[in-house]
Amino acid sequence: MKGISVVIPTYNREKLLIRALQSVAEQRLNCNEIVVVDDGSTDCTKQRVEEFAAASTLTVIYLYQNNKGPAAARNIGIHTACYDTIAFLDSDDHWHKRKIELQYAALEKNPDLMISHTREKWLRRGKHLNQKKKHQPGNGDIFAHCLQLCAVGMSTVMLRKKLFDSVGFFNEKYRCCEDYDLWLRTSCRYPFLMVEEPLTIKEGGREDQVSFQYRIGMDKLRIASMRDLLKAEILSDSQQKMCLLELRRKCTVYGKGCLKHEKPEEGKHYLAIAHTAEEEAAR
Template identity: 40%
Template sequence: MEDLNNDPKVSVIIPTYNRAERICRAVDSVLAQKFTDFECLVVDDGSTDDTAERLAGYDDPRLKILRQENRGVSAARNYGIAASSGDLIALLDSDDEWVPEKLLKQVTFMAEAGFEISQTDEIWIRKGKRVNQCKKHEKPEGMFFDRSLEMCMVSPSCVIFSRKFWEELGPFDEDMPACEDYDLWIRAGTKYPVGLLRERLTIKHGGRPDQLSNSVGCLDLYRIYAIVKLLQAGTLTADERNMALDELQRKTGFYIGGCRKRGRDEQAVRIERLVQGIIAGEDVLPSEIIEN
């Protein structure tokens, strides 16, 4: 499986921010891979704990440590990918880990099936205990734009995509502090089938307050923003546009209801007005959705 040129086959990108207690577990799981033709780029997004000191303890030429001022996960991933050189790009969150066969099996799977993007199944650990996934979280395969609109159906720590995929659909939106992966997957959902390797090769750890899903409020607002961007891009078919509009109205209803329960009536009215304008065909800038 080794490549004869100087560039690695796979570039592994790990963004991290103040996770000194967990980043080494993620890095160790990459360095323990049975597939060895990779580079691992850890992007320290301005950590203020002892992340830098812990990473400095590694002595492996495949590991590269990059640092930037704190700009968020999207900017960190973009920075890492821009500095990488592999034909394939694998994402790993700094609080997750891989089993040793993950890269070997997934790279082989993609080569044999001809996928530009694929993911594996995963094991969920919540507060140190393994938990079963709900049926709605079961991963689909192929083309599933409609399901991607409803919820994020691709897990970053499970995914590998080609350089071709990234050059067409990247980068991650740096204006999004969360749901940046949802944004990328719905943009990809009408263009590329997603391969699914039905083996639990990724271990996802959750249930902590430092996770973006817990620390960033109003996630539906960023999903609304992502759908608005997609609608305004003008690349959808009539059927796809109708799916996106239906989901936009559904998510807007949830978001507005939440605003009113919390006494944020002015925000509810503002978002409702903007979305009604989009549905009516008005030229609404996506940035208006998330402006302060």
């Protein structure tokens, strides 16, 4: 069905969630439905969503699951969504009032493109944070950038639901870096459409964020994702070489870090992976 579904996963963020929902309600172009997936919250999330839904003219669907992580929550939202275009919004972020309007128009003007993202405004504890050059999002073929880091902000994304038929859904084995993993599987197949305006406001610097909780082992998860991608045998020769070289770099950094922190067996394991990746890239 033609239209826009907004998928919002959440976990114990009742106050921030209301701000996110309000930013959707204030859009100049309304979405057709909001799907809130509660990932096992123990606060008053359900009550707050019901109150918002009762006061809103928008269709709001509330789903609850036992805590399984953001990948599983988003997947339930995707499967529940009734419309052919999906926009993702994390419950601690919010949107500029023209976000849906401008991004949807850009996708409609480019019917051959499957996925779009926008620039972001970053805040840390309420204060503006300048982005480093490496964090600036790109347009078109962004596979090389996606290998380096998570190059696409989750709350910036709008895509055609049929994209998941070819790239698969969020990998639920990743409690963190599930977005990095999906962007790798997507960017090796499809170009990304960039909307230049900073239409997404990203909030950071809180200990409840998954990226904070997994900040020490994040590269280990990204290494696993790259190895999964190589095993899938879907990359072109040039993409495979790029992936192997980045795998070597990440494994070298992580392996040396393990040795420094007195984890010799783990360190040797990752340095061995780095050596193998270097050999395969040279073939």
